[in-house]
Amino acid sequence: MKDGFPRGQSAIVGAATDGIGEAPGFESIDLAARASLKALKQANLTPADVDGLFVGLPQDFLSGLSLSEYLGIHPKITDNNRTGGSAFLTHMFWAANALATGQCNVALVAYGSNQRSGAGKLVSSQKIPYFEAAYRPLMPVSAYALAASRHMHQYGTTVEQLAEVAVSARKWAQKNPEAFMRDDLTIAEVLSARRVADPLGVRDCCLVTDGAAAVVMCRADRAPDHAAQPVYLLGAAAETTHMNISAMADLTVTGAVQSGARAFAQSGYGPADIDVVELYDAFTINTILFLEDLGFCAKGEGGRFVEGGRIAPGGALPVNTNGGGLSCVHPGMYSLFTVVEAVQQLTGAAGARQVQGAKLALAHGNGGVLSSQVTAILGTRETL
Secondary structure, three states: OEOOEOOOOEEEEEEEEEEEEOOOOOOHHHHHHHHHHHHHHHOOOOHHHOOEEEEOOOOOOOHHHHHHHHHOOOOOEEEOOOEOEOHHHHHHHHHHHHHHOOOOOEEEEEEEEOHHHHOOOOOOOOOOOHHHHOOOOOOOHHHHHHHHHHHHHHHOOOHHHHHHHHHHHHHHHOOOOOOOOOOOOOHHHHHHOOEEEOOEEHHHEOOOOEEEEEEEEEEOOOHHHOOOOOEEEEEEEEEEOOOOHHHOOOOOOOOHHHHHHHHHHHHOOOHHHOOEEEEOOOEHHHHHHHHHHOOOOOOOOHHHHOHHHOOOOOOOOOEOOOOHHHHOOOOOOOHHHHHHHHHHHHOOOOHHHOOOOOOEEEEEEEEOOOOEEEEEEEEOHHHO
C-alpha cells in the first residue's frame, strides 16, 4: 500500500473496444457485452470467471444487474457508481481495492452506448438549477465555454490555441483506423466552423458516436497467467469539487490538481516520467486545463504549451494518441477509452500511432461539468 492505495497489486490483462463510430441495430448493453467478451478472450477468460462487475450504462441505473443477467454471471461484487464520464476510472480504483483484499478474483469494467444511432445528439441528463436556467445555457457545452472564456480572460489563451488541441487530436486519429473522424483538419477550419457556445465551435466539441470499451483486471500475481504484457495500476485517485458550474470556485482550476497529485504520489512517479497522456477531451479547453492541473505545465501556460504541434504526433508530449473524444470516439462517456488506449500503448499494440518505448501512461477522466476528476497511472512490469 502506498498512500492508502494497493500500488501495483492489480493489473489489466484485457482491454478492448467495439462499435466505435456507428453501430446501428445494437443497444448500449449489446455493445458493452461485445467489448467485454473481446477483453475476456484476450485474457483467456470467460464470463463465468468474472466475480466483480463494474459498469454504468446510459439510461440504465441498474446496469450492474442488467449486464450480469445478459452475460449469465453471478458476481460477488457489482458497482454502478455514476460520476459522469469519470465513473469508469473510479470503477478501476474500487476494482483494484477489491482485488487486493480478496473480495474478487477477476474484475470486469465495461461501458457501452448507442448514443449516435439511438439519439443522434449529445445528451445531458444534468438538471439545470434555476439560477442558471435564466441564462438558457446549452448544457454541457455552455459550462465548458464559460471555463474557456475565463481562461482566455485571465491568461490570454487564444482561440487559435484551443484549435491546436483539435488539430493535434485529428492528426493522431489519422493514424488510428478505428477513429471516427480522420479527414484533414486545420486551425483555420476549426476557427471557421459553426459556433456552438462562444468561444467554442463545433470542432472544439467532442464527437457524438456509438461505442463500447471494457477492461479486465486481476491480481498482479495472477496477471502473467492471462497476459504476456500485463499493465499494472500504480496509482488512482479522485476528487469531486461541485455539481453545477456556477458552484465551481475557480473556473480555471479543476479537481485534477488533487487527484493527479495523489495518483502520482501513489505511483512514485511524476509528470516528467510519463510517456503517454490520455485525457478526457470532451472540449478543447479540457486538454489545456488538465495539462496544467496535472503538472505538465504551469497554470495559465496550457495554451502556449500546446502550440506548434507539441502534443501531436512527433511532438514532445504524446497526448490523446487515439484521437481522443474530439476525433476518435465519444459515446456519451469517454474515460474508459483513455484506459484502453493507454494499455495499447504500453503493450506496443497501437500500430502506426505507437509511441516507441512507452512504459508509463496517465489516463484521466472527467465527469459532469469539470465536477469529478479521476487520475490513473499505469505502467509496464519494469515500472513496479
